[in-house]
Structure formats: C-alpha cells, structure tokens
Amino acid sequence: xxxxxxxxxxxxxxxSVAAATALKCARNGxxxxxxxxxxxxxxxxSLDIKLTPEPIEIEKNFWAQEIDTVYEVExxxxxVQQYLTALFTAKTIKDITTEELTVFPGxxxxxxxxxxxxxxxxxxxxxxIIDCAPTGETLALLSFPEMLRWWMEKLFPIERKxxxxxxxxxxxxxxxxxxxxxxxxxxxxxxxxxxxxxHILSDRSITSIRxxxxxxxxxxxxxxxxxxxLNIYDFNVDAIIINRVIPESVNDAYFKTWKDIxxxxxxxxxxxxxxxxxxxxxxxxxxxxxxxxxxxxxxEVFSDENPTEIKYNxxxxxxxxxxxxxxxxxxxxxxxxxxxxxxxxxxxxxxxSNNIKRSITLPKTLQSLSIESAxxxxxxxxxxxxxxxxx
Numbered sequence: 001x002x003x004x005x006x007x008x009x010x011x012x013x014x015x016s017v018a019a020a021t022a023l024k025c026a027r028n029g030x031x032x033x034x035x036x037x038x039x040x041x042x043x044x045x046s047l048d049i050k051l052t053p054e055p056i057e058i059e060k061n062f063w064a065q066e067i068d069t070v071y072e073v074e075x076x077x078x079x080v081q082q083y084l085t086a087l088f089t090a091k092t093i094k095d096i097t098t099e100e101l102t103v104f105p106g107x108x109x110x111x112x113x114x115x116x117x118x119x120x121x122x123x124x125x126x127x128x129i130i131d132c133a134p135t136g137e138t139l140a141l142l143s144f145p146e147m148l149r150w151w152m153e154k155l156f157p158i159e160r161k162x163x164x165x166x167x168x169x170x171x172x173x174x175x176x177x178x179x180x181x182x183x184x185x186x187x188x189x190x191x192x193x194x195x196x197x198x199h200i201l202s203d204r205s206i207t208s209i210r211x212x213x214x215x216x217x218x219x220x221x222x223x224x225x226x227x228x229x230l231n232i233y234d235f236n237v238d239a240i241i242i243n244r245v246i247p248e249s250v251n252d253a254y255f256k257t258w259k260d261i262x263x264x265x266x267x268x269x270x271x272x273x274x275x276x277x278x279x280x281x282x283x284x285x286x287x288x289x290x291x292x293x294x295x296x297x298x299x300e301v302f303s304d305e306n307p308t309e310i311k312y313n314x315x316x317x318x319x320x321x322x323x324x325x326x327x328x329x330x331x332x333x334x335x336x337x338x339x340x341x342x343x344x345x346x347x348x349x350x351x352x353s354n355n356i357k358r359s360i361t362l363p364k365t366l367q368s369l370s371i372e373s374a375x376x377x378x379x380x381x382x383x384x385x386x387x388x389x390x391x
Contacts, residue, residue, distance in 0.1 A: 026062035
C-alpha cells in the first residue's frame with residue numbers, strides 16, 4: 001500500500017492536485033481512496049460530487065471521503081466521549097453544545113489518523129491520497145503520535161493509578177465523575193493505535209509527503225519552513241508541485257510582468273528544494289472542477305509517470321545535538337568542497353555551489369545561534385551552531 005499526503009499553504013490548490021493524483025492512480029488500475037482531513041472541506045467541490053463521512057465510489061477503483069469530526073467522535077470515541085459528556089453535564093444542563101465540547105482541539109488529527117490506520121490494516125485500498133489541512137495543521141497531525149507518546153509513557157501509568165485511589169473520595173466530595181478503568185483502557189488502546197500509525201507515517205516505503213506551492217514569495221517561505229521540519233522529523237518529502245504556473249504560450253502583454261515574477265520565484269523553488277523532484281501544473285483557463293479537468297491536471301503534472309512511485313527517498317536535512325551545540329547535516333550531492341560557500345542571513349542559510357544556490361529556512365532552535373564551523377564530507381555539509389547571535 002502507498003500513502004501520499006499533500007500539504008501546503010492554504011489556497012495553493014493542494015485539494016485539486018490531490019484529487020487529480022488520486023484519479024490518475026485509479027485509472028491506472030489501483031484501488032484508490034482520496035480523503036480530506038481538512039475541517040474546511042473542499043474535496044467534494046473539486047470533484048463536483050457531494051461526499052459523505054464514509055468513502056463513496058466515484059467510478060471504478062476510485063473512492064472519496066471527507067472526514068467529519070462529530071461523526072468520527074460518535075463512531076469511534078466511545079467510552080471517552082461518554083465520560084466527557086458526563087463530566088460536562090455534572091454541574092450544568094445537558095444540551096447540544098455539550099457534544100460539541102467533547103470535540104476538543106486536536107481530536108480531528110487523532111481521529112483522522114485512526115481512520116487511516118483502519119484502512120491500512122484492512123488492505124481495502126492500494127493507494128490512499130490524503131488532502132491535508134494547511135501546513136501548520138499538517139505538521140500537528142504528523143507529530144501528534146510522537147507528542148502523545150511522551151505523555152503516555154511518562155504520566156499515564158501514574159495518572160491511572162491516581163484515579164483509582166482518588167475516585168471514592170473525589171466523586172462524592174466534588175460531585176463530578178472520575179474516569180473509569182474502561183475509559184483509561186480505551187485511552188491506552190488509542191495510544192497503541194497511534195503508535196502503529198507513527199511507524200507507518202515514518203516508513204519511507206509506504207508514506208510520502210508532497211508539498212504544493214505557488215510561485216509566490218510568502219507561499220515559498222512557508223513551504224521552506226515546513227520542508228525543514230518534515231526533514232528533521234524524518235518524513236519523506238518525495239516531490240514538490242508548483243501549481244498555477246502561467247504557460248509560456250501565453251503572450252499577452254498583460255501577463256508579461258506576472259510571468260517574469262513567476263520565473264524568479266520558480267528559480268527560488270528549485271534552489272530551495274533541489275535535489276527533490278519538482279513538478280509543475282499550469283494555470284488553467286478554467287476552474288479545476290470535475291473529473292475531466294482533474295484528469296487533464298494529472299496528465300500535465302505527471303505526464304506518463306506513475307504517481308504512486310516513490311519519487312525521492314533520501315533524507316536531505318538532519319539536526320543532531322552534541323553537548324550544547326547543534327550540528328545541521330545538509331546533503332549537497334554532485335559538488336566539491338572548494339566549490340561551496342555558506343552564508344547566514346536572518347532565519348536562513350544560503351549555500352552556493354558553482355551555479356547552484358540553496359536557501360534553507362532554519363528551525364527556531366537554531367535561529368538565535370551563530371555558525372561556529374562547517375565542513376564538507378561524503379556529499380554532506382555539516383554546520384555546527386554554537387554561540388549566541390551577535391557574539
């Protein structure tokens with residue numbers, strides 16, 4: 001099975017690219033599901049079909065679904081939701097808002113992951129294409145299992161014992177219910193499922209992440225930042241899709257300035273993400289709605305290539321802490337030590353090698369530190385960060 005996640009800044013067209021990729025996979029003979037985890041769903045609008053919280057078959061080998069948080073809570077949150085409802089209604093009047101309160105921030109990420117895990121274990125589909133929420137929420141989605149892991153390993157066993165001891169005292173004294181052992185058991189079950197999902201997401205033979213960008217400065221900056229974090233967490237970014245590129249065949253004088261601007265930012269995209277493969281989708285004359293236009297987009301992006309293939313599978317960036325210092329490892333293939341120059345500018349480092357330039361946005365941990373040393377070994381640039389800024 002292959003799992004491919006599409007992410008990017010809001011409004012870049014990742015839903016269209018995800019739907020187009022899924023359609024091409026299905027018409028190539030793979031049983032394919034495209035699923036939207038973005039609370040502001042637009043997948044159904046892109047397909048021009050009303051979707052439901054369960055997968056519906058669009059055509060042979062092609063299913064689509066929009067995950068509905070309230071539906072998923074009712075379907076899979078079980079004993080935990082019952083407890084939260086009882087807790088919220090212990091001192092208040094039960095009404096419709098009580099159920100909404102049980103859908104706390106982050107639960108959308110959790111439930112989306114659990115649903116995808118179920119599909120993976122069922123082996124019902126060959127390919128799952130995920131239309132993710134905008135970049136920041138996607139990073140939260142991917143890091144959710146890792147964050148929960150710490151709490152479950154360090155605090156959960158203590159809290160479970162404490163609840164057992166405190167229940168006979170707290171419930172009559174405060175008049176609020178304490179979670180039962182069944183509730184705590186269900187939380188543990190969910191954790192184990194998320195741990196499974198963590199392994200699947202980090203397995204480069206299964207999961208790939210593709211970033212959709214427009215040739216615009218703010219979009220590229222956000223994509224650079226997310227690319228850095230995804231590499232640090234060892235997720236495989238195997239392709240970049242530049243969407244809404246004005247075709248060279250457009251010769252109208254009105255678009256000349258826009259084409260010049262886009263060409264400048266396309267160069268910036270290649271500098272930022274090389275050697276990861278980069279694909280392009282043109283700015284179409286019509287809105288990308290419906291299967292016919294989605295197929296046309298897929299053909300423009302992938303041509304005769306198979307979208308399910310892993311396009312790239314080498315970690316390009318890595319950070320390791322050594323004592324009080326951090327070492328940033330950056331893969332710079334096909335170059336020589338004497339050809340490399342390195343500069344730090346604000347939250348970026350700029351690497352030049354002959355006619356190639358790469359701009360890399362630093363994570364916050366490194367932005368306040370200065371570069372102490374750098375060396376190039378075996379196609380990898382190793383940059384040591386130590387002293388405080390301006391020292």
